[in-house]
Amino acid sequence: MPVDGRVARGDATRRVVLRRAVDVASVDGLEGLSLGRLATELELSKSGVFALFGSKEELQLATVEAAFGIFEAHVVAPARTVEPGLPRLWAICENWLVYSEERVFPGGCFFFNAGAEFDARPGRVHDAVAAASGSFATFIRETAADAVALGHLDADAEVLAFELHALGRAANADAVLNGGTRAYALARRAIRSRLGQNP
Amino acid sequence: MPVDGRVARGDATRRVVLRRAVDVASVDGLEGLSLGRLATELELSKSGVFALFGSKEELQLATVEAAFGIFEAHVVAPARTVEPGLPRLWAICENWLVYSEERVFPGGCFFFNAGAEFDARPGRVHDAVAAASGSFATFIRETAADAVALGHLDADAEVLAFELHALGRAANADAVLNGGTRAYALARRAIRSRLGQNP
Numbered sequence: 001m002p003v004d005g006r007v008a009r010g011d012a013t014r015r016v017v018l019r020r021a022v023d024v025a026s027v028d029g030l031e032g033l034s035l036g037r038l039a040t041e042l043e044l045s046k047s048g049v050f051a052l053f054g055s056k057e058e059l060q061l062a063t064v065e066a067a068f069g070i071f072e073a074h075v076v077a078p079a080r081t082v083e084p085g086l087p088r089l090w091a092i093c094e095n096w097l098v099y100s101e102e103r104v105f106p107g108g109c110f111f112f113n114a115g116a117e118f119d120a121r122p123g124r125v126h127d128a129v130a131a132a133s134g135s136f137a138t139f140i141r142e143t144a145a146d147a148v149a150l151g152h153l154d155a156d157a158e159v160l161a162f163e164l165h166a167l168g169r170a171a172n173a174d175a176v177l178n179g180g181t182r183a184y185a186l187a188r189r190a191i192r193s194r195l196g197q198n199p
Numbered sequence: 200m201p202v203d204g205r206v207a208r209g210d211a212t213r214r215v216v217l218r219r220a221v222d223v224a225s226v227d228g229l230e231g232l233s234l235g236r237l238a239t240e241l242e243l244s245k246s247g248v249f250a251l252f253g254s255k256e257e258l259q260l261a262t263v264e265a266a267f268g269i270f271e272a273h274v275v276a277p278a279r280t281v282e283p284g285l286p287r288l289w290a291i292c293e294n295w296l297v298y299s300e301e302r303v304f305p306g307g308c309f310f311f312n313a314g315a316e317f318d319a320r321p322g323r324v325h326d327a328v329a330a331a332s333g334s335f336a337t338f339i340r341e342t343a344a345d346a347v348a349l350g351h352l353d354a355d356a357e358v359l360a361f362e363l364h365a366l367g368r369a370a371n372a373d374a375v376l377n378g379g380t381r382a383y384a385l386a387r388r389a390i391r392s393r394l395g396q397n398p
Binding site for chain 1 (some may be wrong): 225226227228230231305306307311312314315316317318319320325328329332333336355357358361362364365366368369370372373375376377382385386388389392
């Protein structure tokens with residue numbers, strides 16, 4: 001099949017729009033997205049951008065999917081290369097804190113913000129955000145269960161996973177709201193209390 | 200001074216508008232507030248509502264203040280009547296979980312949502328939200344420090360306060376996003392691990 005130049009250009013435009021959309025949404029929320037504003041800021045044709053996404057809700061759903069890909073590449077994929085159990089659990093926590101600290105998204109963790117924004121608003125965007133958060137929560141829980149099964153830790157895996165996820169999110173919340181790095185230091189001390197020394 | 204009927208009516212209208220505004224903002228965010236929409240929903244004169252608040256930002260600031268009053272009445276004030284140290288620390292955690300569980304605000308904890316919405320958006324609303332969150336964080340930290348000083352607990356008070364605040368917020372986040380009560384049960388088990396039995 002010959003390469004279709006229009007399709008290739010459409011894919012490239014879509015990537016450019018979504019990279020900008022995830023950054024905007026991490027600061028102004030998914031409701032702060034506007035196809036018209038994105039087109040203007042990126043100096044693209046409005047009709048072209050509208051044709052690619054169709055509606056604000058489609059843009060929001062595509063933005064959640066793009067953000068999840070970036071999140072997985074920074075936090076989940078590198079942790080999967082670490083040996084199972086406690087070492088992988090440490091890697092998840094540390095990757096998550098660095099992902100927040102380095103502001104991979106300028107407004108801090110994308111899913112912290114999107115979760116708070118859509119938690120009480122039923123619909124397709126809520127469901128996409130809940131699925132992404134749930135997938136990460138499951139990854140932490142399974143890794144914690146492996147750590148217990150392998151004898152690396154003596155803990156209730158479900159409670160431990162909940163605590164670790166809570167500590168990361170609180171560090172992100174406090175650091176983005178108040179600035180500074182104190183919240184990350186507190187989270188790391190609490191994580192060390194739960195997991196012991198970083199192996 | 201004689202009672203001024205117009206002032207009294209203005210205060211009453213202000214209270215009605217703000218009670219509705221805190222509920223709307225807890226679901227749709229502080230950016231989701233609109234003076235016109237509130238006036239229409241409450242069947243009030245638009246010009247009267249505009250005259251009371253002046254601008255959307257003033258309405259947002261008044262909404263944060265009203266929400267903080269409700270939060271303090273449910274969580275902080277009853278905890279202050281409990282004896283200092285560990286009993287008060289338990290009361291803060293339990294009051295906070297019940298405040299979230301009972302949906303005092305329909306979208307869950309108001310300050311969790313407002314913090315996520317305005318954390319990366321500098322300005323007066325950000326500062327008001329940060330001050331409210333900071334005041335509660337200080338209350339937990341001072342109570343934890345009292346518990347350590349009174350010999351009720353052996354812990355780093357700052358880390359302990361950070362953990363307890365993190366657990367409450369995570370329970371609220373997961374329960375509002377996913378429904379159900381499992382997150383509250385996990386938070387209570389984690390809190391019990393940190394504090395021991397509820398005295």
